[in-house]
Amino acid sequence: MSALYESVVDVFAERFGIDRALIVPEASFDDLGLDSLAQIELATSLQKRLGVVLTDEEIIELTVVSDIVAILEEKETRV
């Protein structure tokens, strides 16, 4: 598991209090009990932690945890 992936899991667990065991690559936001407002909140948390900026359009396209990791990799985000 990449360091980037670990950082994403950290954000989910710390910001939203979600059990780490549930944060698997194929888990959807819905599975994790996160609505569209929480997705925007997630982007804010990622920006604070990793300095990566996700636009609202990019956020709307995300459905599962691995999508987030993929877009962060695409943006060459460093942990």
Next chain:
Amino acid sequence: MRGFTAVISGIGLVTPAGIGVRDNWARVLDAGETMATPADIPGLSNTIACPVPDHFEEDVGIPNAWQFDRYAQFALMATREALGDAGLEPGSWPEASRVAVVIGSGAGGTATLEAQHTVLAEEGPQAVSPLTLPMGLLNMAAGQVAIAIGATGPCLAPCTACASGATAIGIARDMLRLGTADIVIAGGAEAPITPLYLAAFTRMRALSRRTDHKTASRPFDVSRDGFVLGEGAGVFVMETEAHARARGASPIAGVVGYGASADAHHVTSPDPQGRGAKLAMRAALADAGLPGKEVAYVNAHGTSTRLNDSVEAAALNEVFGESIMVSSTKGVTGHLLGAAGAIETAYTALALRDGVVPPTANLTDPDPAFAIDLVTGKPRCHAPGFALSNSFGFGGQNASVLLAAPEASP
């Protein structure tokens, strides 16, 4: 339309005196001390407040509690206890649209709004949380409770500042009387122990400046010098007598009268003659068709400020005479603003249930100007058939709730 009783069949309390009715009532009857601690706000030295002890987000009992401001977390916790007390299972309503929610607040989600304003100022608009308003709005305790329990009847959040919780009970009773609902989840919730609220109340010189925080809230005492800010929620299950009887619920007390008024005098100072306070109390009595001499006990607004307690004591004397038993439970809990009316109506209902009047904490030297029977020291055993709870808010907004023991009727 006289003579209507709204049955209180369940109570939930989250206050500085504890989480749950049992802990609350034991501590309020003991009246040992003000449940205050240093507030630890940068730049405000020696500021104290009464927090809810040991509150954790996990205790709210739902996974998305982080999406709730603290005041809404308190409201949901109190609602769950009240429903359990009433023997009701949330979500299994025979007719969900007949279940209403009326939960008032004065400050709403001020902690969230203050924190996000700091984010806006320091990091810019892009950093502001999209949950700012879903958490911060004053109607969200009511909204989140309706969502959590699946209540689809009318849902609202009255605000009359420090009378909000009492106003909610009055509105809930009106809904039951008018046939708008069969069950109303009613109360008040507040979490104002924040830098802005403490700074603002300090600038108004409304807070006690006493250094011993255990004795700082001392309603009706000659040495009282201001209130101590508290937080929490009080929630009731209220229903019509017919509805309670049909499902075999046992009433804790009945709301038999409600009176509201405005001082129309000043934004914060009470009318010097207590005009608004007297109007509210007399309106509650008239609503029930009950003479004042039938009322044995009043749970006073009793904030421990110089002005409130003077004006309220004189008004109580005028309405009820000098033998009326009076206490203020704010000596223990501090002042919970928009939740105060709800938690104090709860203590008043418990006083009727148990036939015991809670004393006022820290009232060691009653102000000699007051000609009322101030209950202090030990709880006073009595079997009062009727009791009143007063709440007076900034803006001169007043509400009095008149309760009857289950066996008493006006």
